[in-house]
Amino acid sequence: MVWLAGWSIGAVGPAWAVPKETSTEKAEHMRQQRNPELFNNWTFDKDEVGSVPSGFVAVASGERQHGSWKVEAQASVPSSPNILMGTSGCESCRAILVAQGFQYEYPELVVRIQQPAGGESGKVGVVFGMKDPQNYYATIVDISQKMIQVVRVIEGKESVLGKAPIKSKPVDWHTLRVQRNTIISKDFVETYFDGSLALSVEDQALGVGQVGMLVLGQASARFDNFNASPLYSSRPLSAPAAY
Secondary structure (H helix, E strand, O other): OOOOOOOOOOOOOOOOOOOOOOHHHHHHHHHHOOOHHHOEEEOOOOOOOOOOOOOEEEEEOOOEOOEEEEEEEOOOOOOOOEEEEEEEOOOOEEEEEEEOOOOEOOEEEEEEEEOOOOOOOOEEEEEEEEEEOOEEEEEEEEOOOOEEEEEEEEOOEEEEEEEEEOOOOOOOOEEEEEEEEEEOOEEEEEEEEOOEEEEEEEOOOOOOEEEEEEEEOOEEEEEEEEEEEEOHHHOOOOOOOOO
């Protein structure tokens, strides 16, 4: 079952579904990131088996809406005893699980992922800068095809910002790490897979938003140790000197 809850559509401008941030808004959002509650590590080990993990809500994005999320018991995992299983039920479906109550401007996300047997055709990843199910960024990994890409979804329309091949280690569980950062006037996303930098792209269309995990296509994937923290310390504290 997919639940659609806790969402509101932002103001629609002439070109974007959500308005771009002003410099004042960005400064205020960065100030708000200095909040210890934004440092989160979800292991799912204390959540009830068979249920959606506490503090998350399942949503769907795409032409069809079908998917499910549940906590499962599994002893041989990076952190036992539980993992999170996400399932997307059709080729055009996007099952997304979003952490509630946390807004990040420049997040660092780290998660361990595994695709069980029979899920080779699907894709997995993380979402960030999420305003609602129709407006967000996503980093998506296709483990079987050894490809990774960063996409931007505006009013439900997807644009691929960049894609690149990946080298996966011969392990059961892979590590995906995503950083959205800023240097002076540029915002960029860097993606690491199994410890190696795989892709870097620039984009400023979306700002502060929620974070979560996703599964695409007719597939299932397992997740464990989902970490989210703000990268506010990487932002310059003052304008560069004029020369």
